[in-house]
Amino acid sequence: MxxxxxxxxxxxxxxxxxxxxxxxxxxxxxxxxxxxxxxxxxxxxxxxxxxxxxxxxxxxxxxxxxxxxxxxxxxxxxxxxxxxxxxxxxxxxxxxxxxxxxxxxLAHLADAGKxxxxxxxxxxxxxxxxxxxxxxxxxxxxxxxxxxxxxxxxxxxxxxxxxxxxxxxxxxxxxxxxxxxxxxxxxxxxxxxxxxxxxxxxxxxxxxxxxxxxxxxxxxxxxxxPRRRAEDRRMRARRGPVTKGQAPDADATGQACFNALQTLLAPVRGQFAPRLHSATSVQPVSTADLLRLLSHLQRYVPATHQADDFDLGQQLEQLLLRVSVRSGTHRRIASADEDMLNLVGRLFAFIERDDNLPASLRPLLARLHIPLLKVALLDKGLFSRASHPARRLLNEIATAAMGWECGSKGLRDSLHLKVERIVQRLLNDFAEDASLFAELLDDFVAFNQDERRRNELLEQRTRDAELGRARALQARQQVQQVLNQRLRGRLLPQVVVQMLVQTWSQVLLLAWLKQGEASRAWREALQTMDTLLVSVTPPQDPQALLQQVPSLLKALRDGLTSVALDSLATREFFLQLEQLHLRACATSSELPPGGQRQRLSDVLVAEDIVLAIAEEPACAPLQVADAQAAALQQVQRLRIGTWFEVLDEAEPQRCKLVARIDSSDRLVFANRTGMKVHEWSAASLAQALQRGDLRVLDDGLLFERALEAVLDGLRRRQVQ
Incomplete structure (x- = not known):
């Protein structure tokens, strides 16, 4: 027990x-x-x-x-x-x-029938x-x-x-x-x-x-x-450190993936062999020795601002030649290792010419050629596991830097400095322990999350501001429409027209923005305006007017108070309105004296009323030609977060689609920090894309894009 x-x-x-x-x-x-x-x-x-x-x-x-x-x-x-x-x-x-x-x-029976x-x-x-x-x-x-x-x-x-x-x-x-x-x-x-x-x-x-x-x-x-398969264990592990001096067992999927790639890489072998014609024997260099040679070269990778005269193939060839001369044996790289050298070299050749990456990022990433090559030699799972720390680090850096400015302004921001430190740390400290990549990945993800949250906050503010602007424009256009429906073409007292256009329009705007077009406040504001117009139009039945005036005056006073109209101006308007009501009920012999008659003169509203600060869309809709239909469909399919590069300016500028304002046909773009930099209508954006003034960037994962491009190139070469 x-x-x-x-x-x-x-x-x-x-x-x-x-x-x-x-x-x-x-x-x-x-x-x-x-x-x-x-x-x-x-x-x-x-x-x-x-x-x-x-x-x-x-x-x-x-x-x-x-x-x-x-x-x-x-x-x-x-x-x-x-x-x-x-x-x-x-x-x-x-x-x-x-x-x-x-x-x-029996507890489960209580819920069984529910x-x-x-x-x-x-x-x-x-x-x-x-x-x-x-x-x-x-x-x-x-x-x-x-x-x-x-x-x-x-x-x-x-x-x-x-x-x-x-x-x-x-x-x-x-x-x-x-x-x-x-x-x-x-x-x-x-x-x-x-x-x-x-x-x-x-x-x-x-x-x-x-x-x-x-x-x-x-x-x-x-x-x-039975224990789980070793492959499942590796997939589950948070980190997979490689012990220095000891190559890990290649994961089955990674090895199978690399074996398939070797068939495509076979035609390009023979690039890394020293030119020794008098050597009597040929001996391949072991993977461990090759890693030591690469670690030696890693210390001499030039900085990004120095002349680009560092060619890894030439440097390796010189080292192998020196080793062969000393040993008297023709030393060459084993076929499998040479295939890996070729594969990683082609990946970085793609990265260096990939114009989806900012120009300032490409030379930085190019300095990671040797560290990534060493990781690939140690662990072929780099090509089969999307979760591999080295692969993820490359992808995370490329994704985070997608919106870098290409000019000098983008070179010294916090993200650029962070990437520089990561690259230098790998060049200085990475030997054969791949856990350094996992450590740097965790650090960079934490850093990027903080920066991304700040940028998201600014993006959200930009979105909110643009949505508010669009809503205010929509409300102003709606108020203009109802004013023109009721005033245009009519002869009305000037004081009433001025009050409706300058002040009551603000009451209508406030009701529309706060509670919407279907709200009671909007309907009551319209009803008050209609009652006011009827009350100042002669001839009037005095008895009916007396019944309307108290509720009308109360509604007018409440509305003018809601928009904080000056009390003196309010008092002056009600005094004039009183005279208008008297005039509406009076005969021509009972009209007010001449001075008052001048103050209460009528005006013909002959033109459309346009409220102050009426805004139009930044890019008015354009006629869409048949040739632009495909570009317009592309614009309509764009997702929020798509990156663009604007090419019609002095320096190319990168921006991201952060808001689509359907009510005013506007697409709003912000830079990496979330600040608004451009806006287009759908048609004008389609025209700009068709002219080549801007282009859509491919923000897919860098390693995956590079690997796919390299494999396509190798397959085409094999077919030829």
């Missing part, structure tokens, strides 16, 4: 805030629980560390503005509630463990798929754990009531996140992240628990469950 214990880790007790009573469980079971809690805590931390980036990428790719706002709000909500979700998850986990084996078998919403059904389907994948992968280890827990508890424990089962872990996460104010789509994304960062490591929890119980003699005769 195991001893009972109430000892729990201090960290766990703090997390639960002392709210839960300590369970009276066997010590072995407490140890299983605490080891599992540590692993789950780490998985949750990884989940939330990566959730921000995932949601931002989804917002960046979203075509609809509502979807973008949805993901941005989810990012904010997740940041605010992260700690409470982590704490709630562990609280539920501890509470379930405290009641292990004491579950009411109708479920569409969202609940979709969530249940997603969870079912996640649970199925864990069971197919780690089912044997989980079954052994259930058997051992039954022996330890001395009572049956069904798999669905196992607190460490995948279904239970999913339930903990869903329960802990109930107060998240996000929709179904975001919840499904979070479930996918939960699978990637928590359930992916479920085998660690099960194996640790099985090892602990097996060592204590609980069903020690059970055979060890």
């Amino acid at each position: 195991q001893k009972e214990g109430k000892v729990v880790p201090l960290a766990a007790a703090i997390d639960r805030g002392g709210r839960m009573p300590l369970p009276c469980l066997p010590v072995l079971l407490l140890q299983v629980r605490d080891k599992a809690a540590l692993q789950l805590r780490q998985g949750l931390q990884d989940l939330f560390d990566n959730a921000d980036d995932t949601l931002f990428e989804m917002a960046d790719k979203a075509l609809d503005r509502c979807d973008q706002n949805l993901y941005f709000e989810a990012m904010r909500d997740l940041r605010l509630k992260r700690k409470s979700i982590e704490r709630g998850f562990l609280d539920i986990f501890y509470d379930t463990f405290a009641r292990i084996g004491q579950v009411d078998l 109708p479920r919403s569409k969202a609940q059904v979709e969530r249940a389907v997603a969870v079912e798929g996640m649970v199925g994948r864990v069971l197919s992968r780690d089912g044997i280890a989980l079954q052994q754990l259930v058997l051992r827990l039954q022996v330890l508890l001395d009572r049956p424990l069904y798999e669905q009531h196992n607190p460490l089962g995948p279904a239970a872990l999913c339930d903990y996460f869903l329960d802990a996140g109930r107060n998240l104010g996000v929709g179904l789509r975001v919840k499904l994304v979070l479930l996918k992240l939960f699978e990637r960062y928590v359930l992916r490591d479920a085998d660690i929890i099960y194996n640790q628990a099985n090892q602990l119980l097996r060592a204590a003699g609980v069903l020690a005769e059970l055979p060890l469950p």
Whole structure:
């Protein structure tokens, strides 16, 4: 019989805030629980560390503005509630463990007959798929754990009531996140992240628990469950450091990928052999020796501002020639290593001429040729794993720098200095330990997140300002329209026309902007204007006018107060309005004296009323020719976040599409910092694209684009 214990880790007790009573469980079971809690805590931390980036990428790719706002709000909500979700998850986990084996078998019947919403059904389907994948992968280890827990508890424990089962872990996460104010789509994304960062490591929890119980003699005769394949382990590892002086086992996928590439690279072999005609024998240089030669050359990579006279092929050839002369043996590079040299060389040749990259970035990235070549020689997984730290670092730098200014102004900003420091650090410190790339990647991602958030804030302000401007323009045009409908072509008192155009138009604008065209405030403002116009138009029935005047005066006074009209001007207007009402009810013999008659003269509104500061779209819509139809379709398909390069200026300028204002047919562009720099209408942008005044940049991942271009070139060469 195991001893009972109430000892729990201090960290766990703090997390639960002392709210839960300590369970009276066997010590072995407490140890299983605490080891599992540590692993789950780490998985949750990884989940939330990566959730921000995932949601931002989804917002960046979203075509609809509502979807973008949805993901941005989810990012904010997740940041605010992260700690409470982590704490709630562990609280539920501890509470379930405290009641292990004491579950009411009829409890599930209470919810069985309840109708479920569409969202609940979709969530249940997603969870079912996640649970199925864990069971197919780690089912044997989980079954052994259930058997051992039954022996330890001395009572049956069904798999669905196992607190460490995948279904239970999913339930903990869903329960802990109930107060998240996000929709179904975001919840499904979070479930996918939960699978990637928590359930992916479920085998660690099960194996640790099985090892602990097996060592204590609980069903020690059970055979060890099969371990996951080494490839799965490598894919799961956060980092894959390479021990200095020891090449790692090539991952099967990476080796297979490189083997396929060697067929394409075979025709270009023979470029790295020293010209020794008197050598009696040929001996290939080992990969370890080649790495040492590259490390020697790495120290002499010139700075970007120096003359570009450093050719890696020539430098290697000279070193091999020197080694061959000293040894008396013709030394050459092995075929596989030469293929890798050719492949990486072609990748960097593409990078150096890729005009999607800022001109100032290309020479910086070119200095990474030798470090990336050494990584490729050490780990061929560089070509098969998109998550490889060296590959990701190159992609992250290229993506972050997409909006760099090509002129001298962009050379000394914080991002440029950061990239310079990363490149120099790799040249100075990288020998054969690839974990340096992972360290620099983490550092750069953290730096870039801070900078990206600042830029996003400015972009959002630019968007809000442009949307506000468009809405104000739309409101002004609507007010102009209703004023012209009621005033144009009519003979009306000058004082009333002036008040409606100069002051009441502001009341209408305020009502439209604040509450919209369908609002009660807008309708009442229009009704007040119509009543005013009727009241000053003779002939009038005095009795009817007396009934209208009190409510009219009150509505006018309330409206003028809302736009803060000067009290003296308000008083003067009401005095004149009183005279107009008297005139409307009077006969010609009862008209006011001549001076007053002059003040109350009528005017013919002969032209359209144009309110002050009426703005037009920056680029008026143009007639679209048939030849421009394709360019216009391209413009209509553009997503928010697409990068452009403007070529019709003194220096090329890079800008990003940050807002599409449909109401005024405007596309707004900002620079990398989020400041507005250009705007076009859809038709004028299509014309500019067709003329070549600007071009769309390919902001796809750099390594992937380079590799695809190199392979296409090799295939064409092979066909020829």
